[in-house]
Amino acid sequence: MTRVRTKTRAKQRLKVIPLGGLGEIGKNMMVVEYGEDIIVIDSGLMFPEEEMLGIDLVIPDISYLLENKSKIRGIVITHAHEDHIGALPYVLPQLDVPVYCSKLAKGLISVKLKERKAELKSALNVVPPGSPFMLGRFKIELFPVCHSIPDAMGIIIQTPLGNIVHTGDFKVDYTPVNGEPTNLSRLAQLGAQGVLLLFSDSTYAELPGYTPSERVIGEALDQIMTNAPGRVIVTTFASLVSRLQQVIDVAAKCRRRVFVIGRSMSDTAKIALELGYLKAPEGVLARIEELKGMPHDKVIIITTGSQGEPTSGLVRIANRDHRHVSITRGDTVVISASPIPGNESLVNRTMDSLFKQGAQVFYDKVAQVHVHGHASQEELKLLLSLVKPRFFVPVHGEYRHLSFHAQLARQVGITEEHIFILEDGDILELGSNAGRVIGKVASGNVYVDGLSVGDVGGIVLRNRRMLSRDGIVVVIIAVNKQTGKLVGRPDIVSRGFVDTNEAKDMLEESCDLVAEIMDHGGKHKAELSFADNKVRTALNNFYYEKTKRRPMILPVMVKV
Amino acid sequence: MTRVRTKTRAKQRLKVIPLGGLGEIGKNMMVVEYGEDIIVIDSGLMFPEEEMLGIDLVIPDISYLLENKSKIRGIVITHAHEDHIGALPYVLPQLDVPVYCSKLAKGLISVKLKERKAELKSALNVVPPGSPFMLGRFKIELFPVCHSIPDAMGIIIQTPLGNIVHTGDFKVDYTPVNGEPTNLSRLAQLGAQGVLLLFSDSTYAELPGYTPSERVIGEALDQIMTNAPGRVIVTTFASLVSRLQQVIDVAAKCRRRVFVIGRSMSDTAKIALELGYLKAPEGVLARIEELKGMPHDKVIIITTGSQGEPTSGLVRIANRDHRHVSITRGDTVVISASPIPGNESLVNRTMDSLFKQGAQVFYDKVAQVHVHGHASQEELKLLLSLVKPRFFVPVHGEYRHLSFHAQLARQVGITEEHIFILEDGDILELGSNAGRVIGKVASGNVYVDGLSVGDVGGIVLRNRRMLSRDGIVVVIIAVNKQTGKLVGRPDIVSRGFVDTNEAKDMLEESCDLVAEIMDHGGKHKAELSFADNKVRTALNNFYYEKTKRRPMILPVMVKV
DSSP states (O other): OOEEOOOGGGGGSEEEEEEOSTTSTTSSEEEEEETTEEEEEOOOOBOOOTTSTTOOEEEEOOHHHHHTGGGEEEEEOSOOSHHHHTTHHHHHHHHOOOEEEOHHHHHHHHHHHHHTTOOOOSOEEEOOTTOOEEETTEEEEEEEOBOSSTTOEEEEEEETTEEEEEOOSOBOOSSOSSSOOOOHHHHHHHHHHOEEEEEEEOTTTTSOSOOOOTHHHHHHHHHHHHHOSSOEEEEOOTTOHHHHHHHHHHHHHHTOEEEEOSHHHHHHHHHHHHTTSOOOOTTOEEOGGGOTTOOGGGEEEEEOOTTOOTTSHHHHHHTTOOSSOOOOTTOEEEEOSOOOTTOHHHHHHHHHHHHHTTOEEEOTTTSOOOOOSSOOHHHHHHHHHHHOEEEEEEESSOHHHHHHHHHHHHHTTOOGGGBOOOOTTEEEEEOSSOEEEEEEOOOOEEEEETTEESOOOHHHHHHHHHHHHHOEEEEEEEEOTTTOOBOSOOEEEEESSSOTTTTHHHHHHHHHHHHHHHHSSOOOGGGHHHHHHHHHHHHHHHHHHHHSOOOEEEEEEEEO | OOEEOOOGGGGGSEEEEEEOSTTSTTSSEEEEEETTEEEEEOOOOBOOOTTSTTOOEEEEOOHHHHHTGGGEEEEEOSOOSHHHHTTHHHHHHHHOOOEEEOHHHHHHHHHHHHHTTOOOOSOEEEOOTTOOEEETTEEEEEEEOBOSSTTOEEEEEEETTEEEEEOOSOBOOSSOSSSOOOOHHHHHHHHHHOEEEEEEEOTTTTSOSOOOOTHHHHHHHHHHHHHOSSOEEEEOOTTOHHHHHHHHHHHHHHTOEEEEOSHHHHHHHHHHHHTTSOOOOTTOEEOGGGOTTOOGGGEEEEEOOTTOOTTSHHHHHHTTOOSSOOOOTTOEEEEOSOOOTTOHHHHHHHHHHHHHTTOEEEOTTTSOOOOOSSOOHHHHHHHHHHHOEEEEEEESSOHHHHHHHHHHHHHTTOOGGGBOOOOTTEEEEEOSSOEEEEEEOOOOEEEEETTEESOOOHHHHHHHHHHHHHOEEEEEEEEOTTTOOBOSOOEEEEESSSOTTTTHHHHHHHHHHHHHHHHSSOOOGGGHHHHHHHHHHHHHHHHHHHHSOOOEEEEEEEEO
């Protein structure tokens, strides 16, 4: 499957291959190869797009890694978001290599592996930032970056050809709520020594200016909670620990108690508290049993549901389907997140329902209750200017984001020929002075649907799509196995096509049509396969003319 | 179906009923009733939401109007957007009442009626603004408002109880590109005389400040076209005639020629030119045949595709599937529209494809190339302050938008008890001094799928949903019609469930399972209906255990 033009000199050169991410290049996985050594950066998953009907998850195609299994020295993780660690339960059982990551990432990865019952033979190693370690001929060093989860890391890779810097997902926040700011000094120092190649986060490369500090949210939350007449329900991403911290801090100040509701939010809070990423003053966090009877103006509830997820805490509350909480007039809801494209209508419906029940709702359009976790244009230029890489590969973004990022790189003086906008699967081969794309490895989307990985392909999805639009008509035709002649009347069963009561006459008529086709001339056994096609075509035309719909038509011959 | 609590005093009171709009209250239709007279405002459609699988269009439920057909004096149209006129081809053949609208609306409605081959017995009347006419006991007057289509109107309705003002969709633009500004003087004059009730557009009630004038787009377009090294391809909504006008004006200035490409864009341009809403200096508009050989820096192309519609001009061009145009390096594309929620990923894919082919793309996030057509908070407050209505009903918006609009109304001094946030179907009964919701009429969504209107209901959609997720398994079981015993081996056919080659063994195993169930004990004829259920349950469990998927299971008994 892998198309690699092998070169004799390939061993003296670096290879770089982005994988996965559903068009956000290199988002889920990056492969860096030199001679006999490969390291993998991240191993994430994507959630399916609208047209991937019934698919649960999408993971990167790792055929290239499986073919070169013996070379892989390890997987290095930048941070613990799903799109960077979520594929580990599927990838590790096949690759069986050690993983290197930060402390929080280890905690969250362990939970994931346990959930999926993935067995792990190799080690899950915690590596502190600033402590280099060897993986084959690569020397690896993590450095802290700011992002919307604690313990996010960038990666420095010393290679025989020079240093590589990978920013991971990052923004520049001089006043982060917890954890360290992005380590600009280390990057400046590296830049002064010379950097061969920079991979940098392009997610927000189309946005001018600077991304605001996480700290501005604290002020907005403070104002909302101080003025709220009753309970305040805050919803955000479960992994956004700094947001939880800000809610807890404001709660302590306003003398309110905090109830963390829902499994995923409670799990993260628990791990973050245990590992020291979340700090709560004595008596602020409360158990759900204490909620009853507590005065409303002393209550803050934190839960998930910022994306309108049907099983989340907030959506259950909005649907009056939650065991402990239902909205009453005077409640305030804060949606401390932006809807991910595709989720807008779910989020809007949830908000409308909250408004109808008398809640006051604050969300990104009407209050500063969320900032995102990625660098905007000025920050990206700052990074490019400090690191001064010879080669630049924008990553983590759709093609247009990479284009904008490349434009920024040209603006700060990086040579046009040294900037590579790759697509997933591209093999970029780099020497000290020049680079080029020499081929492509398998890089399609691998679908996870239920227990199976990769078995749902084009045909299954095409069928689901067709079924979803106009349903199905099954035609059961019993024929005599000797004569091939029709036995009895054909039977027609439909689902998702028409209202079977209202369309009874039309369906009967189509049944007559099938009988006519089958009766037409004495059928020989050999002609039955043609009959199948004839029936399909005739019904297709008949139904389209009557309804302008094209259901899937499935003739079934029963030989009796 | 209609639940109306009849009142003896009802004849002295006004009734107001919003209908249609998929949760955007009163967007598609408003009913105003007094005694024996009903007028209908607008008759629009909505495009289906994601979960309405296979549905083409959604129109309002007009059961209430059909039940009160004899009272209806006419349908008055605010403006010619689909969500305000699109249901006329479905509604008019059933109601057969005259329509009153502006000149451009008449042109576009006629096209719609012809497309749908809808017969029209009653008249389609053009009414100029400022010329009152009687409909039963109502005196109707249109007044110009600014919106993203020319000839948009608000409506003044004189009733025996007082004046009603309906803004239609509007913004306040003091310097519109074509047409008149919103007639604030007339509204102020009415306000001074006293207005009983205001319906006002809430679409952007959550946005603070003012909506910018359409004119700012002209400056952005001017700059882009002056600097573009090659062709410029502009895409926007076909109905946004003022945007076309601005492109033509800039083209004339830059000495470029304008090619209008695609059916819907050409149709609108043609009607707008004929009716005088679009003006093009001699020699600016060009025919497609002239495109070949024209220097690239002399070309502007206008086409549809701002929403990533698969059959639109821009998407065909992006997919290298257009007869006349394909992207070359140096081309500039301007997407002069915002993606409607739900269309983002289609739009993004189109943009990525254009970037890959070397085009420079300007869109709302990176340049001021679009302004929307609805009033923001300051404009809404201005309108409320001029009209000074006794009662206020926010319309055209989802529930949260109406809530924000109601909040603005309270801020400018309208009595809390005189503000009504309705839901579709609510009957608001108004006297001179008080009002209340007295009941509800049928107001569900009516789905149009192919030729049928309203036949696709809950069951059909539920089936499509189920089919779309995990496909279908059809089990054909031949039984002896006398004994009820299994004849031969059951047959299993699946679509959209699993890869039938890879899952062959599992499907065979499930076939054995069915055979076993059918063989178990001598089956009596009477037991066959139970067998059906038994097979379904057993297969459901079997497949879920093996795959964690739940295909639709359709057992078909063939009695031979």
